[in-house]
Amino acid sequence: DTAVSQTPKYLVTQMGNDKSIKCEQNLGHDTMYWYKQDSKKFLKIMFSYNNKELIINETVPNRFSPKSPDKAHLNLHINSLELGDSAVYFCASSSLARGPPRNYGYTFGSGTRLTVV
Amino acid sequence: DAKTTQPTSMDCAEGRAANLPCNHSTISGNEYVYWYRQIHSQGPQYIIHGLKNNETNEMASLIITEDRKSSTLILPHATLRDTAVYYCIVRVGANNLFFGTGTRLTVIP
Numbered sequence: 001d002t003a004v005s006q007t008p009k010y011l012v013t014q015m016g017n018d019k020s021i022k023c024e025q026n027l028g029h030d031t032m033y034w035y036k037q038d039s040k041k042f043l044k045i046m047f048s049y050n051n052k053e054l055i056i057n058e059t060v061p062n063r064f065s066p067k068s069p070d071k072a073h074l075n076l077h078i079n080s081l082e083l084g085d086s087a088v089y090f091c092a093s094s095s096l097a098r099g100p101p102r103n104y105g106y107t108f109g110s111g112t113r114l115t116v117v
Numbered sequence: 118d119a120k121t122t123q124p125t126s127m128d129c130a131e132g133r134a135a136n137l138p139c140n141h142s143t144i145s146g147n148e149y150v151y152w153y154r155q156i157h158s159q160g161p162q163y164i165i166h167g168l169k170n171n172e173t174n175e176m177a178s179l180i181i182t183e184d185r186k187s188s189t190l191i192l193p194h195a196t197l198r199d200t201a202v203y204y205c206i207v208r209v210g211a212n213n214l215f216f217g218t219g220t221r222l223t224v225i226p
Binding site for chain 1: 151155158160161163202213216218
């Protein structure tokens with residue numbers, strides 16, 4: 001069973017459209033994340049979210065919004081897509097609820113390659 | 118979280134040990150050293166982490182110097198499937214994971 005699954009794997013869309021990427025984790029983790037990897041391969045955190053707190057990277061445009069219907073899901077909605085949004089988006093999860101010696105390791109999904117044309 | 122410095126790229130012969138260095142001279146006492154890797158087109162994968170003592174698991178060994186200002190990730194018998202970008206990350210507990218540029222390891226047949 002896939003621990004962190006993202007859909008779709010590939011997404012091609014036109015500028016100005018609104019799209020969503022879904023993420024689900026079956027690990028029982030309490031925190032989920034979205035990362036963006038651009039063409040230069042830099043991995044940047046966009047959001048971290050648990051049932052208590054949403055932390056937004058201040059550089060993320062407000063066209064991007066995470067939606068979490070429950071602890072196992074964190075979807076990414078993107079409005080008015082721009083060419084610069086083309087990238088690979090990774091979802092991840094971890095468990096922060098338990099103290100040491102937990103390693104707070106992240107489990108990543110396989111990514112969604114978004115191409116805006 | 119402390120900054121890390123890694124070589125941009127390294128090569129390793131298949132079957133030999135791959136030793137990937139990382140400098141983290143500004144590390145503080147409560148920061149852990151984490152290693153992740155990203156194989157082409159896949160999501161990053163956790164490898165190992167440590168605080169002070171050397172650590173070993175089924176994937177790799179982590180050697181941390183006594184002053185904790187540097188560490189080395191060791192893949193004891195590198196295979197072609199170990200070709201990836203390896204990230205050394207210093208992090209306090211449950212803080213968010215920030216990735217640098219990493220080391221691109223190429224395992225050569």
